Every structure is written in C-alpha cells, then in structure tokens.
Amino acid sequence: MSAEFTVVGKSLKRVDGVARATGRITYGVDMKLPGMLHAKIVRSEQPHARVVRIDYAPALRLPGVKAVVTGADDPGGLFGSRMSDQPMMAHEKVRYIGEPIAAVAAVDEETAEEALGLISVEYEPLPAVFDPCEAMQPGAPIIHERMHEYKYWEGWCNPRPGTNIINALVLRKGDVERGFAEAAVVVENTYRTHAIQHVSMEPHACVVQAETDGRVTVWSCTQAPYLLRGSLAAALRIPASKVRVIATAVGGGYGGKVRLKLEGPAALLSMKTGRPVKMVYTRTEEFIGAVTRHPSVIRMTTGARRDGTLLACRAEVILDTGAYCEAGEVVLWEVVQATPGPYVVPNVWVDGYCVYTNRVSAGPCRGFGWPQVTWASEGQMDALARELKMDPLEIRLKNAFEEGSISASGEVLHSVGFKECLQRVAEAVDWHKRERRPGRGIGLIGFTKMSMPQTASAAFVKLNEDGRIGLMTSAVDLGQGISTALAQIAAEEIGVTLEAVEVAAADTDTTPFDSGAISSRQTFHVGNAVKRAAGDLKQQVLAAAATMLEARPEDLEIRQGRVSVRGVPDKSVTLAQVGTATQIRLGQPILGRGAHLEEDIVMPDMATGQSPKPAPYWKYAAQAVEVEVDSETGKVVVQKMVSAHDCGRAINPLSIEGQVQGGAVMGLGFALMEEMIFDEGRVVNPNLMDYRVPTSTDFPDVEAVIVEAPHRDGPFGAKGVGETSTIGAAAAVRSAIADAVGVTINELPITCEKVLDAIEARTKEQKLPG
Numbered sequence: 104m105s106a107e108f109t110v111v112g113k114s115l116k117r118v119d120g121v122a123r124a125t126g127r128i129t130y131g132v133d134m135k136l137p138g139m140l141h142a143k144i145v146r147s148e149q150p151h152a153r154v155v156r157i158d159y160a161p162a163l164r165l166p167g168v169k170a171v172v173t174g175a176d177d178p179g180g181l182f183g184s185r186m187s188d189q190p191m192m193a194h195e196k197v198r199y200i201g202e203p204i205a206a207v208a209a210v211d212e213e214t215a216e217e218a219l220g221l222i223s224v225e226y227e228p229l230p231a232v233f234d235p236c237e238a239m240q241p242g243a244p245i246i247h248e249r250m251h252e253y254k255y256w257e258g259w260c261n262p263r264p265g266t267n268i269i270n271a272l273v274l275r276k277g278d279v280e281r282g283f284a285e286a287a288v289v290v291e292n293t294y295r296t297h298a299i300q301h302v303s304m305e306p307h308a309c310v311v312q313a314e315t316d317g318r319v320t321v322w323s324c325t326q327a328p329y330l331l332r333g334s335l336a337a338a339l340r341i342p343a344s345k346v347r348v349i350a351t352a353v354g355g356g357y358g359g360k361v362r363l364k365l366e367g368p369a370a371l372l373s374m375k376t377g378r379p380v381k382m383v384y385t386r387t388e389e390f391i392g393a394v395t396r397h398p399s400v401i402r403m404t405t406g407a408r409r410d411g412t413l414l415a416c417r418a419e420v421i422l423d424t425g426a427y428c429e430a431g432e433v434v435l436w437e438v439v440q441a442t443p444g445p446y447v448v449p450n451v452w453v454d455g456y457c458v459y460t461n462r463v464s465a466g467p468c469r470g471f472g473w474p475q476v477t478w479a480s481e482g483q484m485d486a487l488a489r490e491l492k493m494d495p496l497e498i499r500l501k502n503a504f505e506e507g508s509i510s511a512s513g514e515v516l517h518s519v520g521f522k523e524c525l526q527r528v529a530e531a532v533d534w535h536k537r538e539r540r541p542g543r544g545i546g547l548i549g550f551t552k553m554s555m556p557q558t559a560s561a562a563f564v565k566l567n568e569d570g571r572i573g574l575m576t577s578a579v580d581l582g583q584g585i586s587t588a589l590a591q592i593a594a595e596e597i598g599v600t601l602e603a604v605e606v607a608a609a610d611t612d613t614t615p616f617d618s619g620a621i622s623s624r625q626t627f628h629v630g631n632a633v634k635r636a637a638g639d640l641k642q643q644v645l646a647a648a649a650t651m652l653e654a655r656p657e658d659l660e661i662r663q664g665r666v667s668v669r670g671v672p673d674k675s676v677t678l679a680q681v682g683t684a685t686q687i688r689l690g691q692p693i694l695g696r697g698a699h700l701e702e703d704i705v706m707p708d709m710a711t712g713q714s715p716k717p718a719p720y721w722k723y724a725a726q727a728v729e730v731e732v733d734s735e736t737g738k739v740v741v742q743k744m745v746s747a748h749d750c751g752r753a754i755n756p757l758s759i760e761g762q763v764q765g766g767a768v769m770g771l772g773f774a775l776m777e778e779m780i781f782d783e784g785r786v787v788n789p790n791l792m793d794y795r796v797p798t799s800t801d802f803p804d805v806e807a808v809i810v811e812a813p814h815r816d817g818p819f820g821a822k823g824v825g826e827t828s829t830i831g832a833a834a835a836v837r838s839a840i841a842d843a844v845g846v847t848i849n850e851l852p853i854t855c856e857k858v859l860d861a862i863e864a865r866t867k868e869q870k871l872p873g
Contacts, residue, residue: 110595111819114757117587118606119580128352131308131324136379139310140169142372143215143382144365145205145222146392147197150461150784151231151244154193154204154224161221162207167214169378171222172371173205182334182363184430185259186269188247189464191338191367196229198246198426199463200785201391206368208380231461233784235423236400238267238458246426246459258706260432267459269424270432272439274453274712276511282415282450286406290486293402294479295850296833298395298423298779299772301468302796305354306384307393309366313373320347321366326356326579327619328609334363335370350609356581357769358467359393361621362429390789394466395779397434398423401479405443407487411498415450416443416483416511420476422457422465429466431457437553437622438472440512440707440717444480445521445551446502451511453712461784469769471622473552473830481548481834482849485841495838496529499549504723506812513713518822520749520812521723525549527808528727531745542732543742546838549725550831553718554823555622556704561615562632564593564640564695568686570664570679572599572640577609577617578629583825584758585625589633591754592818596637597644598661599678615698623823626754627720630818631699640695647681647693701816720814723749724827726767728835732843737859739840741771744832747808751822756809763807763828770832772797778852 122128159171174192181187193204205222209215230244237243243266247253251264261271283289309323319339325331328348336343353360365382373380384392403418420442424431439455488495500522508516525547529535532545565573574593580586590604607614617629645656648666652659652674660669667675686692707714729743746767753759776795780788788794807828813820833851841847846861 108595108819110591110601111754112752114755115587115591115601117584118590118601119586130305130354131322131351132305132383134310134322134351134381136310136312139379139381140208140210140372140376141212141215142206142208142369142380143219144203144368144392145219145224147193147200147202147204149197149226149228150200151198151229151246152226153196153229155227156225157205157222159205159222162218165214165218165221167210168207168218169210170208170372170375171205172368172375176371176375178340180338180340181253182337183428184362184433185256186262186428186432187254187337189427191363191371199461201463202426203368203392206372208372208376231784233460233462233781235421235458235460238460239456243267246461259436261709268456269428269459270435270457272435272455272712274439274442274451274511276513276713277450279415279417279450279452283406286414287409288487288490289404289406290483290490291404292482292486292849293400294482296399296475296478297851298398298465299468299777300390300395300779300794301357301359303355303357303359306386306389307360307365308383309369310379310381311366311369311373312379313370313377317341318345318347319370320349322349322351323366324351324353324360326353326360326581327621328577328579328611329616330361330619331363331366332611335366338363338367339370348611350579353579353581356620357469358471358621361467361619364393386791387789390779390786391463394429394464396468397431397465397472397475399475401476403479403483405483405487407491409491411487411491411493411501413446413448413502416448417452418442418479420453420455422472423460423462424457425460425462425464427464429464431465433555434467434472437555438476439712440553441510441551442476442480443511444477444484445504445549445723447504447508448511462781463786467621469766470552470826470830473550474770474773474833477550477830478834478851481550481831482837485838496525496534496547499525503549512707512717514715514717516721518720518751518812518814519723520810521549521551523810524723524725524747524749527747527810528725528745531806531808532727532729532743542734542843543729544732544839544841544843545727545729546835546842547725547727548831548834548838552722552827552830554624554627554720556701556718558618558624558628559698559700560617560628560632561698562629562636563615564633564636566640566644566678566682566693568679568682570677570682572597572604573607574604574633575607575614576629576633577611577614578625579609579620581620583762584755587758588626588754589629592630592633593637595819596634597641599664603664623722623825623827626821626823627817628699630821632697634818635697635699636695639697640693643693643695644678644681647685648676651676651681651684720817720822722822722824722827724831726831726835728832728839730836730839730843732840732858734844734862737855737862739775739836739853739858741802741836743803745806745808746828747810748824748827749810749812750824751814751817752811752820753809754819754821759809759824760807762825764805766826766828767805767832768797768802770829771802771836773829774833774836774851775853
C-alpha cells in the first residue's frame with residue numbers, strides 16, 4: 104500500500120496523540136478567562152406559539168445575576184447554510200420546544216441556573232404540526248410565514264413560500280414508465296427512518312468576549328470556524344472581520360457542531376456586560392436545543408429484468424428538517440443526486456422534499472442524509488433479489504458502478520472501487536461458503552456518498568529558521584486524525600519527516616479560510632491546499648538553496664530535511680541553514696501558499712437534476728453483518744461486521760481503520776438502539792439513561808478493509824472516508840435479519856418488538872389455508 108511514498112500511506116503516530124492521551128489539550132468545556140460569567144438559556148415550553156410577554160425582572164434582582172437578554176436584544180440577523188432562516192433568539196414566536204427565548208449571565212453556573220426559574224414567559228399557542236407528510240398538506244399550519252423573504256443560494260434551494268416545503272428538488276433521467284413496462288419484476292416499498300442525536304462526548308461549549316471596539320472573540324468547539332464566524336457576523340449584523348473564532352479541541356462533532364448555536368446568546372450577554380461569558384450545554388440541551396439526524400419517509404419503486412438488470416427507479420424522498428433548515432436543504436440536495444444507490448439505472452424519477460415541522464431542528468449527522476436513502480435503496484436491492492431468487496451479492500455486482508459508469512445525474516464516474524469493496528467483504532465473511540443455520544444470517548450491502556461541492560480550502564506552509572515546518576490551515580481535528588494526515592501530506596511533498604511538521608490550531612485571525620469539517624471533505628480539499636502550499640514552499644527552498652550551493656534548482660532534491668545536489672549528497676545544506684539565511688540574513692522568509700476549489704463543478708439543472716459534474720468526488724463502500732436472532736424474543740445480536748471502503752489513497756491506514764470502526768458502531772447504534780422519542784414535539788428521553796448509545800460491550804470488533812482506487816484530483820490520490828462507515832450498517836443488519844429468520848423490517852430502529860411482530864405475522868400468514 105503506497106510503497107512509492109516515504110510518509111504518505113504509513114500508519115504513523117498521530118501528531119497530537121500524546122497530548123490527547125495525557126489530557127494536555129484544551130476542549131471548549133475547559134476554557135476559562137479572568138472575570139468570566141456563566142450563562143444559561145430559557146427555552147420554549149411550546150412547540151408553536153406567539154411570545155406575548157417575558158418577565159425577567161425577578162431574575163435581575165437575584166444576587167449574582169449580571170444580565171438577561173431576549174429577542175429584543177437580538178439585532179435580528181438571520182443565519183443558515185444555503186438558506187438563512189434562523190435567529191439567535193426567538194422573535195415574536197417560537198417554533199419548537201427548546202427554542203431559546205432568553206439567556207441569563209451570572210457569576211457562577213448555579214446562580215444562572217437558579218435565575219432561569221425566576222423568568223416567566225406568557226404564550227399564545229398556535230396550531231402545530233409534527234409529521235412531515237402532514238406538514239406538506241394544504242391547510243397545514245405554516246411555520247415560517249416569511250419564507251419568501253429568506254435569502255438562499257441559487258442552484259441549491261427551490262423553496263415554496265406559503266407552504267412548509269423549504270426545498271423541492273428533482274432528478275430525471277430516461278423514461279421511467281417505459282422502464283417499468285419492460286421490467287419483469289417491480290418492487291414497491293415505503294421506508295422510514297427516525298431522529299437520533301449525535302451524542303458527542305463533549306457537549307456544545309464556548310466562551311465569548313465582546314470588546315469595546317466592537318470586536319467579538321469566540322472560543323468554541325466548532326467544526327467549522329469560518330462558517331461560525333460568518334453566521335455570528337450575519338446574526339449580529341456586523342462585518343465578518345469583527346468576529347474572531349478560535350477553535351478549541353473538539354470532543355466529537357459528527358456534523359452537530361457546524362453552525363451557530365450557543366455562541367449567539369453568549370455574544371449578546373458579553374456585549375451587554377462587557378465581560379467574557381461561558382456557556383456549556385447540558386446533555387438535555389443537546390437533545391432539545393442542538394440538532395438531530397433527519398427523520399425521513401422514502402417511497403421507492405424499482406424495476407428489473409429477469410436477469411437482474413435494473414431498468415427503472417421512482418422515488419419520493421421526504422426529510423423532516425424540524426423548525427429550521429440547519430443545512431436540511433443541503434442534505435436533500437445531496438441525496439437526490441443518487442437516490443437509486445451506486446448502481447446503473449437507465450430510467451430515474453426522483454422527487455425530494457425538505458419540510459418544516461414543529462420539532463427540534465435536524466441537521467448534518469455523520470452521513471448527511473445518506474444513511475436514510477441507503478436504507479431505502481438497499482432495501483429495494485434485497486427485495487429484487489428475493490423476487491428474482493438471485494444472490495444478493497450477484498445482483499449488486501451485476502449493476503454496480505465501475506470506472507466510466509454514467510450516474511443517475513449524468514456524470515461519467517472516476518475513482519470507483521465499489522465492486523472491489525463488495526468482493527472484499529464477501530471474501531471476509533466467506534459469502535459463497537457460508538453455513539445456513541437457524542436464527543443466523545449474513546447481510547451484505549453497498550452504498551455511496553458524494554462530498555459537498557462549492558466548498559473551499561486554503562493553506563500556508565512556513566519554513567522556520569530551525570528548519571522545522573509550520574502548517575497553518577483552518578481544518579478542525581474532531582478526533583479523526585486530520586492534523587496527522589495533513590502533516591503527512593506536507594512532509595511527503597517537501598521531503599521531511601512527519602516529526603518536522605508542526606500543525607497550528609484554527610484561528611480565523613491567523614489561519615486561512617476553510618469551509619470546515621463537513622461532508623468528509625478535509626482530506627481531499629484541505630489536503631490539496633496543503634500539497635500545493637508545500638509544493639510552493641519547496642520551490643522557494645530549492646531556489647534559495649541553489650544560490651547557496653551554486654547549483655541549478657532543478658538539480659537539487661530534499662530528503663530528510665536536507666537539500667543536496669542530486670547524485671552528490673555531500674554538497675548540501677540543511678533546511679535550518681536555508682531558513683536562517685532567508686529569514687535573518689535576507690529578510691525574505693519562505694511561506695508557501697496553496698488553495699483548492701473545484702472549478703469544474705456544474706450545479707444540477709433545477710428542472711432535471713442533471714449535471715456532468717455535481718460533486719468533487721464520490722466515496723464507495725460495502726458492509727457485511729452477521730447476526731443471531733432469537734425467534735422467541737426478537738433480540739438481535741451482531742456477531743461480526745466487515746466494512747470495506749474505497750478511500751482513493753490511504754494517507755494513514757491506521758487512522759482510516761479507526762474511522763471505519765467507530766463509524767460502523769455508530770451505524771449499528773442507529774440500526775438497533777438509538778431513538779429520540781417525541782410526544783407532541785417534546786423529546787421525552789433527553790438523557791443517556793433513556794436514550795441508549797452503543798458501548799464497547801454491545802458490538803463485536805469491526806474488521807476494516809481498505810480499498811484504494813486513487814482519484815486523479817486528490818492529494819496523492821486520496822479521498823475522504825469519515826462518514827461512509829456509518830451509512831450502510833442499518834441496511835446490512837436488516838438484510839442479515841431477513842437471511843436469519845425470513846422477515847424484513849423497513850422502519851428504523853429495528854427493535855425486538857418489531858422483529859417479534861414480524862415473525863409472528865409471518866407465522867400467522869403461513870398458517871392461513873391456501
């Protein structure tokens with residue numbers, strides 16, 4: 104694997120590993136500043152209501168309370184992803200239980216908590232809607248009456264003012280009616296997925312300091328410092344350059360820490376008091392005031408020839424985005440592009456809708472909508488295999504994307520390791536020789552995901568006078584090891600060891616722009632920027648060293664931190680000598696610059712969804728799961744899981760294996776354990792006593808398989824891999840259950856009760872006469 108490289112492709116120790124293991128890094132919850140106040144939020148108790156009156160005078164009389172802010176203190180700027188629809192504090196009305204209404208700052212957390220109980224809110228309840236299908240109907244309560252005033256990005260959004268549909272997108276290819284007419288088998292099913300919480304180990308946390316000159320400094324455990332800066336500036340109606348965001352270490356994010364949350368109320372309180380303000384969400388607030396994964400309803404019809412060749416797919420995808428977009432419009436945009444899955448389908452008709460409801464907002468959640476559509480598309484592949492009496496692996500391989508395949512949106516695909524992923528997991532579970540035992544089954548599925556287009560990255564690489572390399576980007580390491588991967592890319596390009604590279608933390612005042620740790624983009628996008636910046640630095644080093652060595656730059660090479668004449672290793676200078684000479688004697692420090700933005704992206708046609716290049720790149724993967732099902736109780740036990748991923752080029756195989764294993768376990772939690780339960784918009788299990796998450800004892804070790812199909816545009820051929828391992832787990836578990844006991848579950852999560860009900864229903868059906 105990557106034998107031609109010296110640093111890239113090696114399972115090297117993480118550059119921040121010791122600091123993380125010894126507790127020497129600073130997370131958001133660890134931040135402290137002199138004179139700091141502590142803040143808490145008063146949240147709505149109504150799912151949809153007008154705010155008639157807020158009485159906070161008793162709270163201000165409590166000793167230790169320094170300030171209270173409400174929507175009246177909010178400048179009124181709206182923020183969002185591709186659609187700006189959300190205020191920092193509720194204005195005039197609330198749209199979900201948990202929406203911020205007021206915030207209080209006090210000398211300590213206990214006083215702030217006590218003050219919350221002294222603030223009373225009078226509401227005028229409004230009709231509410233909690234189901235996305237009901238919210239789409241004529242006559243449903245309108246949640247955003249001013250949708251027509253919201254700013255949005257052309258090419259991403261197709262809102263329908265006067266309804267609750269925030270985005271309506273289509274994908275059209277071929278003639279689906281003719282495709283179904285030619286099909287020997289047609290299967291039709293409805294699939295449902297549920298809301299889950301990200302459950303990052305570290306909750307949302309920030310410290311905000313507002314200065315008298317109008318500048319605002321934010322220390323936050325954010326995934327995207329520049330996106331946070333832009334959102335806060337828009338909300339406060341101040342120039343973005345007045346906001347500085349310093350990224351702390353992040354104790355897990357998974358998409359939940361991308362956009363503005365508690366930083367807004369904390370900023371308002373700091374501006375009012377002139378003191379730094381710290382705010383940390385409780386675990387309950389993570390459930391009722393952060394974001395969830397989008398619940399979905401997907402109706403899909405698929406047709407195939409008798410030999411298994413896919414002919415047509417029609418689908419309706421409905422995403423429940425809750426009270427505000429929170430990138431729901433982008434999640435829908437992504438999944439509509441490949442709803443049929445990683446398979447060649449000549450005739451496609453997809454209608455996608457992102458819909459407001461009066462529930463806590465849904466947003467990016469590791470997989471960005473792809474776990475939901477994969478649940479549906481792979482269910483259809485299994486259903487076709489059953490109807491055609493084909494092997495599930497065979498029907499997938501027969502239709503699978505490969506190099507040069509044409510996608511549903513019209514793209515000629517490149518860097519496609521999908522078939523190898525399927526074959527590798529099949530080998531790992533001995534698919535063709537597997538034993539048939541009662542109550543035991545194996546499921547095997549495949550899936551894909553794009554990386555979001557229209558994002559950008561930049562990087563600086565600096566040569567210090569001691570010869571060490573300083574790497575500056577705004578990439579955020581969520582624990583996935585991106586700092587190490589970027590350092591490896593820089594080291595490989597320059598010709599130094601990994602130990603010679605020091606990675607700076609993201610700070611919007613000093614590190615260059617990046618769109619953030621979203622959509623598995625950092626290895627590809629930031630990696631490309633780093634590679635170019637390192638290449639720029641390398642050329643400058645060679646030019647300076649050429650003067651020192653009286654040689655031509657093209658005759659020089661850099662190895663192990665030393666510049667030498669190629670073939671004459673004794674004629675050389677160290678990088679420290681070059682750094683000292685350029686900085687101190689010449690006054691011309693060497694700073695490499697690099698940036699990455701795809702210039703060949705073509706936004707899909709809004710009428711058809713067609714585009715020759717809608718995404719920077721596509722990821723491909725396959726997963727196999729072996730389960731044991733107790734037919735008496737419905738209990739499902741996962742015995743084995745294998746997850747194969749096409750990562751383009753593995754920059755650090757050990758980090759990739761960790762990403763695959765962790766993501767797979769998250770996917771199993773989505774399949775079998777996790778579920779946010781709602782009652783009229785209220786989360787009834789907002790804690791880790793009543794909301795179950797996987798632990799190390801719940802599932803077996805996951806076997807990670809790395810497949811390399813290098814991408815011509817990736818840094819050394821690399822692509823991202825962070826999200827894909829969580830996408831297919833639920834579909835694989837369902838397939839394994841069907842193999843074990845002959846029942847199919849199309850509504851998540853897969854609980855013991857659902858499995859047992861399905862077994863009992865099948866038994867009754869088998870007993871019917873005829």
